[in-house]
Amino acid sequence: MQRYSVPALVVLAGLILCLASQFGWIDLYVQTTIMFLFINVIMSTSLNLINGNMGEFSCGHAGFMCVGAYVSSIVSVALFAKSSYFGAPLLPPAWAVLGMPLSLLAGGVAAAFAGLLVAFPSFRTRGDYLAIVTLAANYIIMSVFVNLDMVGGPRGFMGMKKVISAMNEVADIPWMMLLTFACTVFTVFILRRFLSSSLGKGVNAVCQDEIAAEIMSVNTNRIKLVAFMLSSGLAGLAGGLLAHIMGYVNPSGFGILKSTEAMVMVYLGGMGSITGAVLSAVLMTGLIELLRPLGILKWVVIPLLLVLLMQFRPAGLMGSRELADVFPRLRRFYKFK
Amino acid sequence: MLDTLLQNILNALQWGSFYALIALGYCLVYGVLLLINFAHGDIFMVGAYIAFFVSTLLLGQYTAMPHLPGWLVLALAVPATMLLTSGVGVFLERVAYRPLRRKGVNRLYVVITALMCGLILENGNLWLLGASRKSFPELLDKAIWTFGAVSVTNLKILVIVSAFAVFWLLNTIVTKTKIGMAMRALSWDRFAVPLMGIPPDTVIVFTFVLGSSMAALAGILFAMSYPVLDPYMGASIGWKAFIAAVVGGIGDIRGAFVGGFILGFVEIMVVAFFPSSYRDLFAFTILLIIMTWKPTGLFGVAKTTKI
Numbered sequence: 026m027q028r029y030s031v032p033a034l035v036v037l038a039g040l041i042l043c044l045a046s047q048f049g050w051i052d053l054y055v056q057t058t059i060m061f062l063f064i065n066v067i068m069s070t071s072l073n074l075i076n077g078n079m080g081e082f083s084c085g086h087a088g089f090m091c092v093g094a095y096v097s098s099i100v101s102v103a104l105f106a107k108s109s110y111f112g113a114p115l116l117p118p119a120w121a122v123l124g125m126p127l128s129l130l131a132g133g134v135a136a137a138f139a140g141l142l143v144a145f146p147s148f149r150t151r152g153d154y155l156a157i158v159t160l161a162a163n164y165i166i167m168s169v170f171v172n173l174d175m176v177g178g179p180r181g182f183m184g185m186k187k188v189i190s191a192m193n194e195v196a197d198i199p200w201m202m203l204l205t206f207a208c209t210v211f212t213v214f215i216l217r218r219f220l221s222s223s224l225g226k227g228v229n230a231v232c233q234d235e236i237a238a239e240i241m242s243v244n245t246n247r248i249k250l251v252a253f254m255l256s257s258g259l260a261g262l263a264g265g266l267l268a269h270i271m272g273y274v275n276p277s278g279f280g281i282l283k284s285t286e287a288m289v290m291v292y293l294g295g296m297g298s299i300t301g302a303v304l305s306a307v308l309m310t311g312l313i314e315l316l317r318p319l320g321i322l323k324w325v326v327i328p329l330l331l332v333l334l335m336q337f338r339p340a341g342l343m344g345s346r347e348l349a350d351v352f353p354r355l356r357r358f359y360k361f362k
Numbered sequence: 363m364l365d366t367l368l369q370n371i372l373n374a375l376q377w378g379s380f381y382a383l384i385a386l387g388y389c390l391v392y393g394v395l396l397l398i399n400f401a402h403g404d405i406f407m408v409g410a411y412i413a414f415f416v417s418t419l420l421l422g423q424y425t426a427m428p429h430l431p432g433w434l435v436l437a438l439a440v441p442a443t444m445l446l447t448s449g450v451g452v453f454l455e456r457v458a459y460r461p462l463r464r465k466g467v468n469r470l471y472v473v474i475t476a477l478m479c480g481l482i483l484e485n486g487n488l489w490l491l492g493a494s495r496k497s498f499p500e501l502l503d504k505a506i507w508t509f510g511a512v513s514v515t516n517l518k519i520l521v522i523v524s525a526f527a528v529f530w531l532l533n534t535i536v537t538k539t540k541i542g543m544a545m546r547a548l549s550w551d552r553f554a555v556p557l558m559g560i561p562p563d564t565v566i567v568f569t570f571v572l573g574s575s576m577a578a579l580a581g582i583l584f585a586m587s588y589p590v591l592d593p594y595m596g597a598s599i600g601w602k603a604f605i606a607a608v609v610g611g612i613g614d615i616r617g618a619f620v621g622g623f624i625l626g627f628v629e630i631m632v633v634a635f636f637p638s639s640y641r642d643l644f645a646f647t648i649l650l651i652i653m654t655w656k657p658t659g660l661f662g663v664a665k666t667t668k669i
Contacts, residue, residue: 076470082470082473142650145654146650146653146654146657149654149657150653150654150657150658151657153392153398153608153612154608154612154653154657154658154659154662156398156608157604157605157608157609157649157653158650158653158654160601160604160605161605161646161647161649161650161653162646162650164642164646165642165643165646165647165650167642168639168640168641168642168643168646169643171639172637172639172640172643178639179639281597281598281601285477285481288474288477289474289477289478292470292471292474296468296470321485321488321489322485322489324481324484324485325481325482325485325486325489328478328479328481328482328485329478329482331474331475331478332458332475332478332479332482335462335467335471335474335475335478336461336462339462339465339467339471340467340468340471341471
């Protein structure tokens with residue numbers, strides 16, 4: 026039971042979500058909010074790897090999301106939809122059902138390679154100096170897409186809705202909900218596996234003392250390279266999902282503000298805690314939706330709440346602990362590695 | 363060709379002055395506290411707004427005031443704005459940063475708090491004053507001098523001269539005075555300084571006063587040069603000034619000053635010779651190369667780490 030409880034719960038939750046959105050038990054607004062919540066979970070857990078576990082201060086996470094969003098939408102639109110950018114679809118649109126996860130993956134891989142932009146300077150640059158390298162990377166990526174006229178430039182890129190409707194013609198199920206849920210589970214699972222592997226131990230070692238880690242024969246450059254690529258690749262996955270849910274991408278949507286949002290979620294949850302990152306993503310998304318009636322005042326109230334929270338819980342919600350550290354008795358019921 | 367180059371150099375000096383003034387504030391606070399004060403760009407915005415209200419008040423927009431000439435309004439508005447804005451900076455320090463520092467939390471949490479304070483200032487302003495942009499009154503009569511094809515306004519000269527004067531002043535304060543010595547001591551060893559009988563909180567408050575009043579000066583000069591104010595004006599210029607400060611080598615005021623001008627020059631020169639949408643791309647690629655080449659900035663000294 027210990028072994029199967031988490032997979033069973035995950036499958037059950039996914040099934041309930043998909044059924045609920047299939048039969049209209051929850052309306053479209055709630056569905057979209059839940060999908061945004063999953064995307065925020067991916068963003069905060071993946072940034073947590075760099076900012077929490079590795080102790081660097083990356084403030085350009087949205088840039089990698091931008092790469093993922095653009096590459097995956099370009100791939101899926103070019104392959105499965107008629108568009109003004111690429112003309113007729115290269116493959117029959119019905120294949121989108123199979124091709125869609127692949128296009129998301131392509132976005133993730135492209136974002137992982139964009140992560141090299143930060144990973145290579147990180148070999149020599151550290152701390153606050155690395156923070157501005159990430160910031161500059163975010164600006165550079167945004168600027169590249171603004172200047173790429175082929176994919177719409179500052180006007181943005183669209184056409185992903187056609188791919189989704191082609192998928193719905195094959196089988197009328199909530200594809201995006203399914204994919205988003207699957208990707209979120211994949212992200213949390215892979216990050217957990219990564220952190221309990223020897224590479225993950227290396228990440229924690231780099232955080233505590235880079236020189237000592239190096240003396241202990243940890244290949245710090247390799248660790249940094251892998252960690253940055255994994256983190257930015259997962260952000261690219263989130264970007265691809267976001268692009269397909271919105272049906273529209275625009276480079277200005279992936280600015281510093283978006284990076285700030287991800288950063289806030291990481292530090293709110295507590296550095297280095299996956300549970301904390303998930304929890305704070307849920308909390309932030311919920312708070313943003315709940316306070317929507319306040320209008321612009323919302324963006325005064327939320328930061329104020331966060332400032333107050335920082336005063337009372339100065340290490341974030343969970344500190345660096347996981348769920349099983351807070352409730353040790355839960356260990357009897359589940360095992361998640 | 364030479365004329366356009368000269369003209370662009372002048373423009374770059376002006377544009378770089380704003381970055382340099384804001385970067386100095388980042389750098390002072392960072393040097394003393396190792397805190398990236400992300401609210402600093404928004405303090406610059408607050409400074410511009412305070413300057414707007416002070417000068418419209420002095421011009422008699424709200425109450426009956428004796429008619430004052432523009433230069434006198436400017437001369438009164440500058441110290442008033444600097445005073446009020448440093449009040450805002452010190453308020454943030456007292457309310458948000460100091461309690462966290464006392465608890466000895468990881469410094470990144472203080473950075474996030476600063477980020478949140480910046481958002482509060484931006485959006486609080488938007489909520490209080492509405493989205494309509496304010497246009498700054500013209501305080502100085504515009505004078506344009508032309509040398510061949512190069513034209514200079516008196517405002518441009520004022521901006522550049524005050525940036526250099528402020529740098530000289532700060533450099534003197536930091537290197538020659540007692541409180542400057544205390545600031546350097548605090549950044550050198552924050553545990554030994556209280557033992558020597560120096561009150562660290564006073565030094566920190568003084569640092570915030572200096573930094574915020576520099577931002578206020580930048581705000582008033584910016585509002586005079588580009589007389590349209592909106593609540594988000596501080597966000598992007600603040601981030602870029604932070605980048606400039608780090609490229610110079612954060613913690614060294616020469617570095618922040620030079621870094622501000624480098625960023626200004628790159629941006630203006632790119633816009634002069636390429637389409638303006640390439641500005642960020644070129645500017646930040648160059649900065650990325652500088653950071654890869656000199657990992658601790660131009661003036662920064664690599665810290666030796668001991669195990």
